[in-house]
Amino acid sequence: MDTTMRAAAFLDKGGVGKTTTVAHVGVALADKGYRVCLLDLAGKQGDLTKHFGLWQQAKESDDWPNITTVFQDEWDTIADQLPDAVDQLIMPTGEGPDLIPAHEGLDGLESLLGSIDDPSDRYARLDHFLTEYLDERYDVLLLDLPGSTSNIAYNGLWAARHVITPVRAGPFEQEQMSQLEADLDEIRAGQDIDINLALVLINEYDERKTIDRDLFEQLSSEYAEVLAPEQIPSSQDITNAQQNGQTVFQLEQPSQTAQRALAAYREDAHELVGRMAPSETEIEPEASQS
Ligand SMILES: Nc1ncnc2c1ncn2[C@@H]1O[C@H](COP(=O)(O)OP(=O)(O)O)[C@@H](O)[C@H]1O
Ligand SMILES: [Mg+2]
Numbered sequence: 001m002d003t004t005m006r007a008a009a010f011l012d013k014g015g016v017g018k019t020t021t022v023a024h025v026g027v028a029l030a031d032k033g034y035r036v037c038l039l040d041l042a043g044k045q046g047d048l049t050k051h052f053g054l055w056q057q058a059k060e061s062d063d064w065p066n067i068t069t070v071f072q073d074e075w076d077t078i079a080d081q082l083p084d085a086v087d088q089l090i091m092p093t094g095e096g097p098d099l100i101p102a103h104e105g106l107d108g109l110e111s112l113l114g115s116i117d118d119p120s121d122r123y124a125r126l127d128h129f130l131t132e133y134l135d136e137r138y139d140v141l142l143l144d145l146p147g148s149t150s151n152i153a154y155n156g157l158w159a160a161r162h163v164i165t166p167v168r169a170g171p172f173e174q175e176q177m178s179q180l181e182a183d184l185d186e187i188r189a190g191q192d193i194d195i196n197l198a199l200v201l202i203n204e205y206d207e208r209k210t211i212d213r214d215l216f217e218q219l220s221s222e223y224a225e226v227l228a229p230e231q232i233p234s235s236q237d238i239t240n241a242q243q244n245g246q247t248v249f250q251l252e253q254p255s256q257t258a259q260r261a262l263a264a265y266r267e268d269a270h271e272l273v274g275r276m277a278p279s280e281t282e283i284e285p286e287a288s289q290s
Pocket of ligand 2: 018019042
């Protein structure tokens with residue numbers, strides 16, 4: 001494969017399933033033979049890193065360089081003088097994908113990035129790092145972004161161009177989708193780059209619930225092009241596995257619901273790759289059609 005595919009999980013809201021989605025889609029793609037790297041950019045609490053049981057190890061391992069280093073002015077010099085700088089950032093998850101863990105200093109990056117006047121530099125640092133140092137190693141890069149608009153989130157969206165958005169049925173999801181489109185429009189307009197919603201998936205979907213069916217109907221009409229082929233059921237196995245530092249792919253005896261979740265993740269991951277593949281016609285985001 002000559003072009004690395006990149007996608008970022010983003011919605012200006014916590015607790016919808018961004019981290020869980022990145023982990024499971026990542027493992028599904030690695031299972032299919034893609035070389036996958038996951039980047040935990042969602043904040044210093046390291047949720048994605050914890051999802052693979054690596055948080056303690058990440059904190060104890062040699063602290064520098066780390067994910068925050070790649071955003072700093074000196075990064076290229078560091079990478080130049082320290083030939084294994086990139087290797088030092090990467091940890092194998094043991095489930096297929098590699099991982100670049102979060103770091104305590106992530107939240108402090110906000111002010112560093114905020115102090116850069118030129119937006120084409122402020123928002124492009126991650127893109128530069130991925131292009132120069134990771135693209136050659138991987139087929140797929142998946143970014144877990146903060147559940148809020150921030151300079152790091154903008155860096156992730158700028159670098160990924162493809163957005164994965166899990167939504168959960170609830171009173172505000174319509175507002176969240178409008179906010180998402182506004183956020184993407186802002187970057188598109190300000191920076192003259194195209195960012196596509198590539199995959200919208202309903203998380204913790206239960207077709208027996210009216211609120212879930214209604215959301216499905218609504219997204220099927222408004223986001224027909226980008227709605228995932230399979231929605232993800234709520235499964236206690238997912239929560240439990242996560243607390244044990246694993247995805248449900250590792251369970252020896254997944255429950256029936258977990259098996260449905262696994263099949264859905266595989267199908268959605270396959271679809272995502274089809275939508276990101278450079279040979280495919282790019283999907284027009286709804287927001288730019290109106
Ligand atoms: N399909 C699911 N079934 C059961 N629990 C889930 C599912 N998806 C996510 N969760 C749980 O919901 C919580 C929030 O998910 P998370 O992926 O951390 O959301 P976000 O990254 O958007 O904040 C976590 O505790 C996770 O274990
Ligand atoms: Mg998260």
